[in-house]
Amino acid sequence: YFALKPKKRSINLPGPWGLPIVGNAFQIGKWMHITMGKWGMKYGPLYKVKLGPLEAVVISDHQVAKEMLAMDAFVGRAMMKEFTLYEKEVVGIVNTEGELWEQQRRFVVRQLRDFGFGKTSMESIIMEEVNELGNKLAELKGEPISNVKTFLSLATVNSLWSIVAGTRYSLDDPKLRDLAHRLSGAFTEVGKNTGALFFVKWLKHIVPESCATIVFGECLQIWLHLDFIDVYLKEVKSTNDPSSSFYGAAAEKQLIGVVADLFQAGADSTASTLSWAIVHILNNPEILRKLQAEIKEVTGNSRPVSLSDRPKMPYSLAMINEMLRLTLAPLGAPHSVIKDTEYRGVFLPKGTLLLFNLHFLHHDPRVWGDPDNFRPERFLTPDEKSVVKNEYLNPFMVGRRQCPGETLARDTLFLFLFNLVQKFDISKDPSSSELDLEPETGFALQPKPYNVIFRERKL
Numbered sequence: 527y528f529a530l531k532p533k534k535r536s537i538n539l540p541g542p543w544g545l546p547i548v549g550n551a552f553q554i555g556k557w558m559h560i561t562m563g564k565w566g567m568k569y570g571p572l573y574k575v576k577l578g579p580l581e582a583v584v585i586s587d588h589q590v591a592k593e594m595l596a597m598d599a600f601v602g603r604a605m606m607k608e609f610t611l612y613e614k615e616v617v618g619i620v621n622t623e624g625e626l627w628e629q630q631r632r633f634v635v636r637q638l639r640d641f642g643f644g645k646t647s648m649e650s651i652i653m654e655e656v657n658e659l660g661n662k663l664a665e666l667k668g669e670p671i672s673n674v675k676t677f678l679s680l681a682t683v684n685s686l687w688s689i690v691a692g693t694r695y696s697l698d699d700p701k702l703r704d705l706a707h708r709l710s711g712a713f714t715e716v717g718k719n720t721g722a723l724f725f726v727k728w729l730k731h732i733v734p735e736s737c738a739t740i741v742f743g744e745c746l747q748i749w750l751h752l753d754f755i756d757v758y759l760k761e762v763k764s765t766n767d768p769s770s771s772f773y774g775a776a777a778e779k780q781l782i783g784v785v786a787d788l789f790q791a792g793a794d795s796t797a798s799t800l801s802w803a804i805v806h807i808l809n810n811p812e813i814l815r816k817l818q819a820e821i822k823e824v825t826g827n828s829r830p831v832s833l834s835d836r837p838k839m840p841y842s843l844a845m846i847n848e849m850l851r852l853t854l855a856p857l858g859a860p861h862s863v864i865k866d867t868e869y870r871g872v873f874l875p876k877g878t879l880l881l882f883n884l885h886f887l888h889h890d891p892r893v894w895g896d897p898d899n900f901r902p903e904r905f906l907t908p909d910e911k912s913v914v915k916n917e918y919l920n921p922f923m924v925g926r927r928q929c930p931g932e933t934l935a936r937d938t939l940f941l942f943l944f945n946l947v948q949k950f951d952i953s954k955d956p957s958s959s960e961l962d963l964e965p966e967t968g969f970a971l972q973p974k975p976y977n978v979i980f981r982e983r984k985l
């Protein structure tokens with residue numbers, strides 16, 4: 527076998543010694559990104575690991591990550607079966623590659639931008655959810671709650687749903703609750719029990735799957751509002767090129783795939799980042815005091831916080847950066863090499879898995895000094911009057927695969943957090959145990975359940 531096996535050029539990089547067949551899989555331990563970070567300190571910016579049959583290259587240097595993310599050869603996606611919608615066909619954006627990925631991604635980026643990312647229409651959609659969430663929390667009249675993450679998930683899923691389908695649910699609607707629950711559970715489950723993530727199939731019951739059998743024109747009449755699904759169906763209707771992924775009835779699967787991807791990538795990431803922000807506010811009440819002081823200075827507390835206030839809210843913007851530095855998905859989303867390539871003199875064969883250790887890049891003590899402290903001030907000038915741009919912070923990654931939801935995510939985090947902070951005093955439940963800052967294990971680092979009190983302020 528060894529004599530006949532075609533010789534593979536090996537990757538000439540250092541890396542931890544591993545066992546035959548399983549490679550380094552058993553050395554990874556509970557926290558893959560932490561172990562890989564330690565290996566990064568030992569083996570340098572680029573090193574290799576073997577995860578069972580897969581050879582992966584781990585990137586632990588900011589400059590190398592930027593260079594590699596800018597190269598076409600590294601734009602591939604390591605297919606994550608657990609995140610796919612159909613068994614035999616890859617659809618959407620997150621898992622696709624090549625022409626199909628380019629067409630679908632280009633469309634999403636353009637439409638979501640034209641549709642209003644960063645514009646007033648988007649702001650009013652998000653504010654509707656912020657207000658409903660505020661009302662729900664006010665109804666609790668200062669009773670401690672243990673499931674604030676659920677509230678946040680419902681509201682963020684709903685605002686995404688309004689953008690995608692032009693309609694919204696009441697926060698008590700069982701369908702919405704089910705969707706938020708599945709999206710959140712999936713991210714916790716996938717790291718623990720890979721294979722459990724078939725939740726996206728559920729979306730088929732909401733996205734108009736019947737469109738395959740109905741003429742697309744009829745579907746357009748069903749979705750009366752101008753929303754993402756409308757625009758997508760219009761594109762399908764006007765596409766005459768059979769080689770396009772927007773052509774004919776098959777395009778319906780792409781539409782479902784794209785919508786599923788937007789939810790999969792966008793919903794829980796935003797809600798969990800907000801949930802972490804609350805944990806850090808509870809852990810350090812000084813942060814709440816500073817945020818409330820800044821909001822009062824800008825709005826006089828006589829109106830809600832709006833996106834146009836941003837230039838006058840350096841501390842709040844620094845808070846968002848610090849929230850994003852925590853890095854919810856510690857290894858980002860894996861990339862793969864799409865053709866044999868030489869990079870910095872190292873041969874990387876097609877199919878090599880590329881793991882960008884974002885957690886390490888955002889916690890490297892040589893860059894951040896005290897990475898384990900939650901400290902928004904690290905993003906401010908010494909007089910705390912302006913935000914300093916920090917090139918080492920890249921929570922959405924860069925290059926052609928860069929997160930297309932960055933603007934929406936930043937807007938949502940800003941409007942939700944600072945309007946809640948304006949309206950409520952947020953404090954620990956004195957009768958509950960100490961806060962545990964260690965995350966739950968999973969694909970994304972979620973906070974462990976905690977109790978919190980939202981007490982409405984007299985403004």
Ligand code: HEM
Binds near residue numbers: 854929
């Ligand atoms: C705090 C919130 C968010 C964070 C930290 C985040 C971060 C990321 C990261 C690190 C990637 C991988 C980029 C790469 O592979 O190079 C990604 C991809 C993606 N994100 Fe986000 N994201 C967030 C919110 C959103 C939102 C709100 C949406 C859309 C509604 C979204 C849609 C996507 C999509 C579709 C991809 C796949 C892009 C591709 O493969 O071409 N994300 N995101």
